[in-house]
Amino acid sequence: MLVDKLTAQGATGLSITSESDIVACRKVIRDLTTQLGFGMTDVTRIVTSVSELARNVYVHAKVGEMRWNSMRSPGKIGIEIIFEDKGPGIADINQALEPGFSTAKSMGMGLPGVKKLMDELEIVSVDGKGTLVKVKKWAKVK
Amino acid sequence: MFLKTLSVVKIKNVLLVTVPDDPSDKMVYELQEQVLRSLEKHRSTGVILDISLVNVMDSFFARTIAETTQMVSLMSGMTVVAGMQPNVAITATELGLTLGTAFSALDVDQAFEILNKALS
Numbered sequence: 282m283l284v285d286k287l288t289a290q291g292a293t294g295l296s297i298t299s300e301s302d303i304v305a306c307r308k309v310i311r312d313l314t315t316q317l318g319f320g321m322t323d324v325t326r327i328v329t330s331v332s333e334l335a336r337n338v339y340v341h342a343k344v345g346e347m348r349w350n351s352m353r354s355p356g357k358i359g360i361e362i363i364f365e366d367k368g369p370g371i372a373d374i375n376q377a378l379e380p381g382f383s384t385a386k387s388m389g390m391g392l393p394g395v396k397k398l399m400d401e402l403e404i405v406s407v408d409g410k411g412t413l414v415k416v417k418k419w420a421k422v423k
Numbered sequence: 424m425f426l427k428t429l430s431v432v433k434i435k436n437v438l439l440v441t442v443p444d445d446p447s448d449k450m451v452y453e454l455q456e457q458v459l460r461s462l463e464k465h466r467s468t469g470v471i472l473d474i475s476l477v478n479v480m481d482s483f484f485a486r487t488i489a490e491t492t493q494m495v496s497l498m499s500g501m502t503v504v505a506g507m508q509p510n511v512a513i514t515a516t517e518l519g520l521t522l523g524t525a526f527s528a529l530d531v532d533q534a535f536e537i538l539n540k541a542l543s
């Protein structure tokens with residue numbers, strides 16, 4: 282569900298409350314990054330990261346939201362995407378970033394994968410209070 | 424091509440499953456269920472998962488395909504994943520994902536060839 286009213290480029294947030302919101306998050310970011318001018322492989326990397334992070338919100342915290350900002354300067358484009366929830370938080374962030382670590386008996390490839398696919402990954406988490414994950418990707422354009 | 428739901432078609436002894444471009448988790452679960460049910464019903468020996476429309480594959484999707492392949496193999500069938508888009512393949516590799524023991528083919532035609540050779 283859109284947090285802000287969806288206008289042509291006006292929307293900047295999407296709440297994540299159900300499984301189908303994972304698809305909605307992917308779609309919004311696919312459209313946005315394609316419009317911004319990212320190449321097909323970067324779009325796929327960004328959308329795959331969104332899929333992992335939106336699912337983490339849904340699976341590990343139940344509800345949360347995704348927000349985004351896009352940047353365009355001469356010769357350069359960028360996107361910043363933020364996932365925030367008030368779920369259980371991550372007790373040990375370094376451990377969560379290890380490939381294969383999962384508290385949900387799933388693959389544990391989400392966070393380490395996103396770290397590889399995106400240019401920047403920042404995780405802020407307060408145990409018991411919630412989690413904020415911020416990712417960024419840049420590209421040169423003509 | 425506009426495909427919104429899974430398509431499962433039986434062709435001789437093979438099940439051809441076509442996955443839409445952006446499958447929800449629900450649809451990915453359904454894929455597993457439908458493949459196993461149809462396999463039992465039609466006594467098929469081969470499964471082709473045509474993912475040529477799929478434009479995003481994350482760890483959940485990859486794991487479900489790997490698991491499904493394993494289950495199909497327990498039911499003495501063989502699975503070929505066909506048509507993975509280059510961008511999806513690059514991203515999946517960077518993410519560290521594999522499709523388990525599934526065979527892979529460039530397209531559905533090649534998948535049929537692989538199955539025909541293996542099953543004849």
Ligand SMILES: Nc1ncnc2c1ncn2[C@@H]1O[C@H](COP(=O)(O)OP(=O)(O)O)[C@@H](O)[C@H]1O
Nearest residue numbers: 337341370377383384385387388389390391392
């Ligand atoms: N939004 C979140 N809230 C709470 N815990 C999280 C969140 N995202 C990730 N985690 C923790 O980090 C672990 C690793 O995440 P990830 O690499 O995506 O693997 P997986 O989701 O398969 O468990 C999770 O098992 C969970 O313990």
Ligand SMILES: [Mg+2]
Nearest residue numbers: 333337391392
């Ligand atoms: Mg995850």
